[in-house]
């Protein structure tokens with residue numbers, strides 16, 4: 481089986497600020513990060529699609545007791561991308577002490593930040609981040 485987007489290609493895209501997803505040719509669902517088969521219908525005919533990198537906050541939590549190597553407090557959010565997939569990452573341009581339920585539904589832009597590898601990982605990777613869209 482040949483993957484339309486390998487993990488390496490996905491990671492290289494993130495490094496360039498590009499968000500590569502996959503669209504199922506059978507049902508039209510979009511997956512991000514890329515997966516081997518469609519998570520809706522298990523179809524294996526998938527084509528690469530660039531995503532807009534925009535979405536809305538659907539839920540979040542403020543982490544005050546962090547795992548080893550992380551510095552609390554920080555915000556972990558779940559965002560629904562405009563194309564449909566839900567992704568998890570850190571909300572980076574807001575003071576965690578200012579996080580309230582007003583965040584729900586707010587528009588954010590997807591970004592990345594390089595996270596150093598540790599004893600549990602494969603090495604440095606680009607983790608997803610979210611930032612609020614500037615309101616003018």
Ligand SMILES: [Zn+2]
Pocket residue numbers: 504505506507508509518519520521522523
């Ligand atoms: Zn499908």
